[in-house]
Amino acid sequence: MAFEGLTERLQNAMKKLRGKGKVSEADLRDTMREIRLALLEADVNFAVVKDFVKTVRDRAVGAKVLEGLNPAQQIVKIVDEELTKMMGETAVPLNKSPKIPTIIMMVGLQGAGKTTTAGKLANQLKTEQNARPLMIAADVYRPAAIDQLVTVGKQIDVPVFEMGTDVDPVEIVRQGLAQAETNHNDYVFIDTAGRLQIDEQLMDELANIKALANPTEILLVVDAMTGQNAVATAEGFDNKLDVTGVILTKLDGDTRGGAALSIRSVTGKPIKFVGEGEKMSDLDVFHPDRMASRILGMGDMLSLIEKTQKEYDEKQAQELTEKMRENSFDFNDFLDQMEQIQKMGPMDQIMKMIPGMANNPALANAQMDPKDMDHIKAVIYSMTEQERTDPDVLNPSRRRRIAAGSGRPVQEVNRMIKQFTQMKKMMNQVSKGNFSGMEGMMNNAGMGGALGGKMGQMAMRQMSRRMKKNKKRRSNLKRRKK
Incomplete structure (x- = not known):
């Protein structure tokens, strides 16, 4: 479960405060030290942790929280608010083109889960909005990538456009978009190639696809289990492609969750969805306020x-x-x-x-x-x-x-x-x-x-x-x- 270790550490830090009738500056200092260590252990970016701790401490001291009623509760409230702010404050919806189709380009490193996530998102739109999506298989390099997308398409009853592995990906996208226009598909998902690491050849290909397709969304799919490396990956893709949003996958398999807490602060790009499970329905809108509540052990009744x-x-x-x-x-x-x-x-x-x-x-x-x-x-x-x-x-x-x-x-x-x-x-x-x-x-x-x-x-x-x-x-x- 994501954030399990972080939740436990933060809960323990807050518990020490709750047991006190009055909170001194020394108590606050000790608590902030515990919070800093908890965030660093969760693999949150060091600069993000430093700014977060300073902001919480300054707010607590500046608002004279220590002298007021229920200081411990007020500090918890400040931590909750700053965690929410760190992750983006509000949920950011999927961008939609004023005219069909809305083109969504899925990018990311190999193994991050682009293909499965494209299927999950297409399935969500089909189920909840009665949309008619088309998926384009533009990954001609990874073994069985096209077969995987075709299998996903059959599973959720969404058509897949593919031309095999011997055609240039840009040409595949060109003809796929033409088919989408003919068939009046209202969403198009372009499943692009990934690499084990960012390289110029990959980025040039993605830039060419972007120039041709002019996508409404460029969604970066990031494996949450890679920790701070996920942030570096996000920066690399964003510098070249100017991504519009991030999808975090495998959040259920990461007990630290540092990527979710760092990406928005470092890149300025919103986390739009999170994947927590294997099923096609296991994709949720990312709500920063709800995630902050879960991290602090306060539950998430709305979800x-x-x-x-x-x-x-x-x-x-x-x-x-x-x-x-x-x-x-x-x-x-x-x-x-x-x-x-x-x-x-x-x-x-x-x-x-x-x-x-x-x-x-x-x-x-x-x-x-x-x-x-x-x-x-x-x-x-x-x-x-x-x-x-x-x-x-x-x-x-x-x-x-x-x-x-x-x-x-x-x-x-x-x-x-x-x-x-x-x-x-x-x-x-x-x-x-x-x-x-x-x-x-x-x-x-x-x-x-x-x-x-x-x-x-x-x-x-x-x-x-x-x-x-x-x-x-x-x-x-x-x-x-x-």
Whole structure:
């Protein structure tokens, strides 16, 4: 998980402040030293770290924060604001041409993930805006680069223009753009060649493609795991091509995340998207303020809600709400819930979006193993239809049969059934607007160990939000009728 080490270090630095009724200049100095070390360990550019620490210290002293109420909270607020500013303050949308097509040129070093990212972005536009993109295979050097783009295109049902490896890339782009005009494609993605390092031949070719295509966007795809080298790469490409934005890939595989904190400050170019996962849907708009909150362990509820809304079926949510009210929620429904939550991404990443959970000891010790979900599914699949819809019939002999059928210990089956019952009660209470005693029930409702409890909490939170939204909608409709 990106920023894991940085989050822990920053949390520890802030914790020392929170434990004090009054913060002295010496306390502030020690805290800033911890923050500086944390940022440097995260591979943030040295000059960026130096400016950041100086700004935070000057703001804290200049605003007489140390003499005010809740100085520790105010310092955390300053750090949050400056982290946000360092990464660009606000999300920067994709540029769009006033006339079609909008041409997007994907550039970057070999192995950064250009081809996959082009597919992810094309898929996002197709899914969310009903766009009709075309992808042009202009990388004629890397073995199987064209085949990879064609495979990606088939996966997301987006056409790919290619002319093989024996044609000049500039000519491929020329003819690809002509096809896009003929077919009225509204977006064109040019997948260009990369190298292991920047060289003149590569840059001259990219400059020629730019001169021909006149792209609306030149998006630099950077591997976040390369740390400060990512910043040097960004500077090199920007000096030659004047890139319009950056996409950070493999952010989920980097525990440091220094590239995200450095690129905007050093190059002045916005990070527009981040890739965190292998699936074609694993590309998110980069929100500096939300990322700052995640880094400080304060969660990212807005992104979590957006993920929920994307993956959650409205009709199914309404049906499930009714089942919760009637207390008829069964194992079939729970299976559906697991599949919905799995679509949102790895559970440990999802939980860290919830405020307070990023540095929660219980979460830190929890084994967020995807196999736990498979074990739960195996147990449910080993039940008869009657047992799934009426858990009350699950006597000891049935449980032993289910354990044998699923290959899980009978104790695990017993625990899962008990915790399912607790979660069912919890969801029923929420459906009636009764939140008393929720915390204790949440802590106990841990399907398959820690994992299921988190799933139960997630399901409850999803349903609670949906119910409130539906209630507000019904209230608005009534007012309009009056």
